[in-house]
Amino acid sequence: MSVFRYRQDDINTDLLFPGKHTYTCSTGPEIREHLLEDLDAEFASKVQPGDIIIADRNFGCGSSREQPALGLRFVGLKAVVAKSFARIFYRSAINQGLLLVASPEAVDAYSDGDDVDVDAAAGTITVGGRAFSFPPLPAEMLEILEAGGLLEQITKKSREAGRA
Amino acid sequence: MGETFAMKVLGRAAGKSVEEGEIVFIEPDVILTHDNSSAIIGKFESTVPGGTLHDPERLVIILDHVIPASDSKTAAGHAKVRAFVKKHGISNFFDIGNGVCHQLLPENGLAAPGSIVVGSDSHTCTYGAFNCFATGIDRTESAGIWITGKTWFRVPETICIDLTGHLSDLVSAKDLILTIIGDIGADGANYMSVEFHGPAVGSLRMCDRMTIANMGIEMGAKLAVFPADGTTYDYLSKRGVECCGAIWSDHDAPYVRNLSYDLTTIVPVVARPHSVDNVIPISDLPETPVDQVFLGTCTNGRIEDLEVAVTVLNGRKVSDRVRFLVAPASREILRKGMEMGLIQELVTAGATLLPPGCGPCLGAHQGVLAPGERCLSTANRNFKGRMGEKDSEIYLGSPETAAATALTGRITDPREVL
Numbered sequence: 001m002s003v004f005r006y007r008q009d010d011i012n013t014d015l016l017f018p019g020k021h022t023y024t025c026s027t028g029p030e031i032r033e034h035l036l037e038d039l040d041a042e043f044a045s046k047v048q049p050g051d052i053i054i055a056d057r058n059f060g061c062g063s064s065r066e067q068p069a070l071g072l073r074f075v076g077l078k079a080v081v082a083k084s085f086a087r088i089f090y091r092s093a094i095n096q097g098l099l100l101v102a103s104p105e106a107v108d109a110y111s112d113g114d115d116v117d118v119d120a121a122a123g124t125i126t127v128g129g130r131a132f133s134f135p136p137l138p139a140e141m142l143e144i145l146e147a148g149g150l151l152e153q154i155t156k157k158s159r160e161a162g163r164a
Numbered sequence: 165m166g167e168t169f170a171m172k173v174l175g176r177a178a179g180k181s182v183e184e185g186e187i188v189f190i191e192p193d194v195i196l197t198h199d200n201s202s203a204i205i206g207k208f209e210s211t212v213p214g215g216t217l218h219d220p221e222r223l224v225i226i227l228d229h230v231i232p233a234s235d236s237k238t239a240a241g242h243a244k245v246r247a248f249v250k251k252h253g254i255s256n257f258f259d260i261g262n263g264v265c266h267q268l269l270p271e272n273g274l275a276a277p278g279s280i281v282v283g284s285d286s287h288t289c290t291y292g293a294f295n296c297f298a299t300g301i302d303r304t305e306s307a308g309i310w311i312t313g314k315t316w317f318r319v320p321e322t323i324c325i326d327l328t329g330h331l332s333d334l335v336s337a338k339d340l341i342l343t344i345i346g347d348i349g350a351d352g353a354n355y356m357s358v359e360f361h362g363p364a365v366g367s368l369r370m371c372d373r374m375t376i377a378n379m380g381i382e383m384g385a386k387l388a389v390f391p392a393d394g395t396t397y398d399y400l401s402k403r404g405v406e407c408c409g410a411i412w413s414d415h416d417a418p419y420v421r422n423l424s425y426d427l428t429t430i431v432p433v434v435a436r437p438h439s440v441d442n443v444i445p446i447s448d449l450p451e452t453p454v455d456q457v458f459l460g461t462c463t464n465g466r467i468e469d470l471e472v473a474v475t476v477l478n479g480r481k482v483s484d485r486v487r488f489l490v491a492p493a494s495r496e497i498l499r500k501g502m503e504m505g506l507i508q509e510l511v512t513a514g515a516t517l518l519p520p521g522c523g524p525c526l527g528a529h530q531g532v533l534a535p536g537e538r539c540l541s542t543a544n545r546n547f548k549g550r551m552g553e554k555d556s557e558i559y560l561g562s563p564e565t566a567a568a569t570a571l572t573g574r575i576t577d578p579r580e581v582l
Contacts, residue, residue, distance in 0.1 A: 010350050010439055014547040018554075020527040023230050024237045026203040038554040058351035061384065062547060064286040065200075066302035087355050087386055088286055092302040138187050140316055150308045151211045158212075 001078070002051045003116055004043060009057040013089070015039040016060065016068035025067065028074030035071040049076025052116050054107055056082065060089025069096040073149075079118045081125060083107050094141050097149035101125050103134045120145070166414025168322040169389050170357040173297040173411055177280055184418070186319045194274055195222050196283030197306050198265050199229040202241035204284065205248045207307035217252055218313035224256040225249060226268055231260035231521045234529040263494025263520040266290040266378065266462035270370075271403065271496055277392040278409030282306075282315065287462050287544060289380040292389035293373035294396055295410050299386050320386045322357040323348075324419040327364035329428035334476070334578040337372035338464060338542065338562035341379045342433050344425065346443025354384030356420070359413055364427050365390060370399045371466045378463045379544050382440040432577045434540070435560040438548040446565065446577040456487045456539040457570040459563055460518065461525045464542035465493030469563035470501050474509045476567035476578050482514040483573030489531050490515045491523035514570075527552030540569045 013019075021034050036043040053072070059082035060068060069092040072080065080093070083104040093100045099120050106125045110116065114128030123136040137145060147153035167175070168184075175182040177190035197204055208215070217223065225245060233239035242260070249257040258268050266287055269275045277295035281288060284306040291298035301315070309315050325344065331337070345352075358380055360373075368376070373390045380388025390396075392410035400407060434449065436442040459465070459473055470492065482488045490510050492498040498520050501507045511517055518524075524531030525543040532552035533539055539551060539558050546558035561569070564578035571581055 012439075012547045014545075014549050018527070018549050018552075020532070020549075020552045022526065023199050023241060023528060024235075026206070038549045058354065058384065061350055062286065062381075062545060064284055064288075064300040064302050066304055069302070070304075084351065084354065086351065086384055088300050088302065088381075091305065095302055095304040095308070138318075140187055140189075150304050151207055154308055154311055155211055 002046070002048065004040070004051065004053045005110065005112065006039065006053065006055045008055065010061050011039060011055050011059050013060060013062035013065055013068055017065060017071060019063065019065070022065050022067065028070065031067045031071035032075055035075065047075045047077065050078050052078050053080045054082070054110055055080065056107065057084050059085050061086035064088045064092070066092045066096065069093045069098050073098040081106055081116070094137070094144050095150040097145055097152065099145065101134050103132050106132045165418055166416040168357060168413045168417040169359055169411055170297065170320050170322055170387065172413070173278060173280060174317055174319050182319045184319050184321050187316055188319060189314055189316050190280060191313050192282045192309060192315065193222065193279040194224055194281040195306060195309050196224045196226070196265055196269065196281065196285065196288060198226050198285060199241060200284050200303050201225050202244045204303045204307045204310070205244060207304060208310050211307065212311055215311065217310050220252050220254050223254050223310065224269060224274055225254060226258040226262065226265040227260045228264050228521045229526060230528050231519065260521070261495060261519055263497070264462045264465065264522055267465065267493035267497070270294060270399070271494060273400065273403035273405040276405050276409055277396060277407045278411040282309065286381045287378050289385065289388050290374055290378040290462060292377035292380060292387050293370060294400065295390060295392040297387055297389070300381065320355055320357045321420045322359055322417065323353055323421045323423065324359050324361055326422065326424040327360060327362040327427060328424065329364055329426040330367055331427045331430060334564045334582065335430050335432055336562040336564055337368060337375040339433050340425065340427060340430050341376045342435050342443050342560065343430055345379060345383045345441050346433070348383055348423070350382065350439055350441045351384040353380070356385055358385045358388040360390050362424070366393060366395070369468065370395055371468045374466070375463055382544055432562065432565055432579065434565065434575060435546055437546055437557040437559065440544070440546060440560065446575060449575055452559070452575040453538070453573055454486060454540045454569055454575060455537040456489065456531065456533065457566050458489045458524055458531060458539060458541040458543065459566045460489070460491030460493065460523050461543040462493060463544040464563050465491055465497065467497045467500050469542065470497070470506045470510065471504070473563050473567035474506050476564055476582060477509065477513045477571065480513065480571055482570040485573040486570050488515045488570040489518055489524060491518035492520050494520050524551055526550070540566055540575055542566050
């Protein structure tokens with residue numbers, strides 16, 4: 001597990017996924033090529049499933065484009081941990097099944113090389129052996145996240161209704 | 165304790181009294197999507213193969229972002245949207261050349277006071293100018309609402325901004341909202357509803373309110389909303405909208421923060437690269453030459469914006485150092501601009517006219533910047549790489565400032581050149 005630590009507020013959607021590709025890249029493999037390219041050109045080649053991003057305030061501000069959340073989920077990122085998240089990105093992450101952890105304390109506690117682990121159901125994050133709790137998602141949103149995303153939840157519900 | 169606008173709208177839609185922080189499930193009145201509809205169609209069709217839309221009458225689809233198609237991939241996306249619109253009988257479809265989505269909804273009477281509008285575009289908050297609960301969502305959520313008709317909202321807390329006084333000559337609503345964002349920061353209203361109150365609201369034209377509400381997202385807001393008044397009714401009644409659904413907050417509504425601005429004190433400002441809250445009065449800015457000036461977008465591409473630019477240009481040619489791009493926000497505005505002689509004046513001054521649409525705002529076409537270049541834009545976002553090249557710079561300003569800057573070739577306070 002690697003941690004990508006970006007010490008920067010307001011990491012916006014253009015830095016996460018440039019707008020010029022918004023209408024030509026929509027699938028996971030297409031998005032991966034440009035993911036974070038104007039923030040960290042090496043991210044896309046380095047990221048592995050289970051990795052974690054740690055950033056500062058207002059992560060994901062700007063556009064409603066979903067490539068940032070979709071792309072981070074596609075590459076298998078375990079979670080984004082930040083001091084706070086912009087609203088549309090927060091929603092989009094739930095819709096894509098990407099776990100977000102808003103914890104200023106956990107961000108401040110992190111030093112390079114620390115192990116980081118997140119338990120979404122318990123609402124705890126462990127940074128270098130120190131545990132912090134974060135507010136769990138409301139039940140309705142947790143259900144979407146646990147289904148793997150909004151459309152996955154709709155499919156699951158419609159299958160259940162078909163069986164009933 | 166009274167209720168805020170957001171509490172009342174969501175309460176009415178949910179059929180019950182609601183509290184701040186509560187999650188409610190509601191059915192949006194309007195679901196806007198644009199060029200990204202082609203990706204949404206893919207999600208819709210893979211989730212419910214052969215399925216039908218929950219309510220095609222609630223959909224509005226507008227092709228405006230990369231128009232006319234810039235390459236075969238965008239052309240295929242547009243074609244996919246047209247075929248879907250035909251197959252599902254979607255009546256509120258606007259093909260390329262009609263204009264920017266956030267101009268077309270109001271122009272076509274699709275932004276009714278008190279209604280709930282969601283859109284797969286972050287600047288959907290523009291319709292707060294018309295007293296809508298209007299907010300951005302992503303593509304996946306749009307596909308979900310096409311299928312189920314429903315989505316969820318957390319009832320937001322509210323910031324109250326009280327406006328007094330009058331804007332001075334050559335100072336615009338853009339200078340006001342940039343000043344506000346500079347003060348409260350890029351996340352100063354994150355997750356919140358922002359209500360505009362006070363005696364100055366009545367003096368703001370619909371175009372001013374649209375510019376202000378449009379930029380609500382740039383301070384993180386879920387929505388930015390004005391009361392419906394005579395100005396609103398005058399605009400909408402000509403477009404077939406009845407305003408009986410208008411809603412406004414109670415006088416004793418709870419606010420997490422109260423701010424007030426005297427419009428008389430506002431001066432021309434710009435937002436410097438690379439964040440919208442990096443705001444400075446132009447008078448404090450060092451000499452800043454530019455390569456390109458862009459007048460247009462959902463923020464400032466309206467007829468009043470073209471008109472004031474022509475007033476500032478006053479028959480003079482733009483600097484030969486500058487590429488001056490103009491994109492009217494809609495065909496209606498383009499036509500009106502032709503009737504009023506504004507387009508003739510702009511083109512004679514040296515402007516390059518672009519089709520009604522988003523133009524170079526999103527960096528995909530029609531005016532992409534080269535490395536090291538600098539643009540003064542009337543758009544709403546100046547993020548690094550936004551206009552297509554990460555080693556370029558975007559300054560945001562008013563239409564007045566855009567015209568003055570086009571004249572001199574450096575970022576210029578419009579009061580200097582009149």
